[in-house]
Amino acid sequence: MAMLLPAKTALPVALALFVLAMTPGNASGKDDQAAALAAPFGSAARYWEPEVYTATRFDDQHMVAAAGMLVPFSRQPDRLLFADASGRRTEFETWEGDIGFGYRRLLAEGHTLVGGYGYLDEVRSDLGNSFRQVTVGMELQAEYWSVRGQHYFVDAHRSRDEGDGVTTADLSSVVEHGFDGWDVELGSRLPVTVRAHELWVYGAYYQFEASGWESVAGPRVRLDWRIPLDWATVGARLGLGLEWKRDASRGEQQMASIRFVVPMGAAAGAAHSSFRVSHWSRTRMAEPPIRALDVVTGSRSSSSGL
Numbered sequence: 001m002a003m004l005l006p007a008k009t010a011l012p013v014a015l016a017l018f019v020l021a022m023t024p025g026n027a028s029g030k031d032d033q034a035a036a037l038a039a040p041f042g043s044a045a046r047y048w049e050p051e052v053y054t055a056t057r058f059d060d061q062h063m064v065a066a067a068g069m070l071v072p073f074s075r076q077p078d079r080l081l082f083a084d085a086s087g088r089r090t091e092f093e094t095w096e097g098d099i100g101f102g103y104r105r106l107l108a109e110g111h112t113l114v115g116g117y118g119y120l121d122e123v124r125s126d127l128g129n130s131f132r133q134v135t136v137g138m139e140l141q142a143e144y145w146s147v148r149g150q151h152y153f154v155d156a157h158r159s160r161d162e163g164d165g166v167t168t169a170d171l172s173s174v175v176e177h178g179f180d181g182w183d184v185e186l187g188s189r190l191p192v193t194v195r196a197h198e199l200w201v202y203g204a205y206y207q208f209e210a211s212g213w214e215s216v217a218g219p220r221v222r223l224d225w226r227i228p229l230d231w232a233t234v235g236a237r238l239g240l241g242l243e244w245k246r247d248a249s250r251g252e253q254q255m256a257s258i259r260f261v262v263p264m265g266a267a268a269g270a271a272h273s274s275f276r277v278s279h280w281s282r283t284r285m286a287e288p289p290i291r292a293l294d295v296v297t298g299s300r301s302s303s304s305g306l
Contacts, residue, residue, distance in 0.1 A: 048072035048080055051235075051286055055259035062126075064096075065089045070288055079105040084117075084288050090124055097122050098293070100135070104285050113141040113281055115289075123295045131155055131178045131295045139289065143280040146187040146200075152208070154178030154295055176299040179216060181208030183292065198226040206245075208296040216296050218247030226283075235263035237283060249298070261287075 055066045068086025081103050088096040102117030121133040137150035155178055185204035192199040202222040209215035222243045229236035241257040263286075 048074070048082075048286060050264045051261055052264065053086075053259060053261040053288065055257060057255055057257040059253065059255040062091050064091070064293075068288065070286055072286070078110070079103070080285050082286070084119075086288075088293070094124060096124055096293075100289075102289065104139075106281055106285075110281065111142060113139075113284060115139045115141075117289050119289075119291065121293065121295075123293060125176060125178075125295050125297050127174060127176050127297075127299060129176050129297075131297070133178070133295050135291050137289055137291065141281075141284055144189040146202075147185070148187075148289070149182070149184045150289075150291060151180075151182045152292060152296075153180050154297075174299050174301055176297050177210055177213055179208035179210045179213070179296045179298065181206060181216070181296055183207075183220070185220075185222075185290075196228050198224075200224040200226070206247075206292070210298065213298040214249055216247050216249045216298075218245060220245035222290075229260075233262055235283070237261050 049072065051070045053068055053070070057064050057066075066086050066088040068084065070082055070084045073081040073083065081101075083099070083101050085099045086097065090096060098119050098121040100117055100119030102115060104113055104115035106113055116138045117135075118137075119135040121135065123131050123133050125131060132155050134153040135150055136153075137148060139146065139148040141147075183204050183206035185202050187200050187202040190199045190201060200223070202220075202224065204220040204222070205218070206220060207215060207217040209217075220243065222241060225240045227238040227240070229238055237260075239257075239259040239261070241259075243255050243257070244253070246252045261283075
């Protein structure tokens with residue numbers, strides 16, 4: 001991963017160093033955590049408000065820019081029902097989009113977060129074909145670890161003509177088939193205590209398959225650096241990520257990402273800052289789940305005589 005796109009990763013690294021230098025310390029303690037969880041229902045508006053986010057993901061061949069909003073429907077401090085919608089601009093100069101709903105709840109006196117969610121994605125493959133993908137997932141999180149499992153369902157197939165159909169004797173086409181699949185990911189928060197920053201490492205295994213096609217399966221490793229931006233807007237945060245994965249079908253892939261999250265509403269004000277940052281679940285509760293947004297497909301050529 002050290003060889004990942006030196007030129008392109010320079011921007012996230014430089015930005016991270018700038019934010020690290022500018023971010024003030026956060027001295028929240030256990031008393032603040034207890035106070036945040038014990039806040040009465042009448043003050044629930046301090047907890048969950050809409051959040052807007054932007055994200056950019058890139059490797060040596062592709063770049064995708066995304067923007068979205070997470071909207072809460074419940075305002076109780078220990079549970080959250082939310083909707084999440086986003087759009088993505090791809091290197092094909094086309095839009096992709098998704099919408100999803102999820103539910104999260106704190107258990108064990110605030111020490112464990114459990115959740116479930118479902119998404120409908122309109123995604124575009126590398127060959128330029130459009131697919132619909134449904135994702136169903138469950139998660140279990142704590143302050144220093146997380147477990148997430150997801151299942152992906154994709155509509156059957158698309159095909160794209162490669163010949164012009166006029167001057168050639170044969171029509172060549174690429175038949176592309178979408179794969180159903182699943183992934184399981186384990187995460188651990190590393191012991192970094194610099195100014196309330198969080199550094200996470202994730203290990204995952206994924207498998208996608210379809211009848212009559214070679215399966216796509218392999219490991220995935222992610223590194224995620226989460227940086228609070230309370231000096232700009234209370235509850236705002238920056239995320240920098242690196243990802244590596246490998247399977248027999250696609251080989252080794254490496255990518256980098258950068259994302260910004262900005263809360264909206266009353267709780268984003270300085271008057272509520274102690275409630276926004278005093279407990280580990282504050283940002284975790286309202287984070288969009290990390291999912292595989294790229295449809296996994298297999299493709300092969302076919303031809304027919306005229």
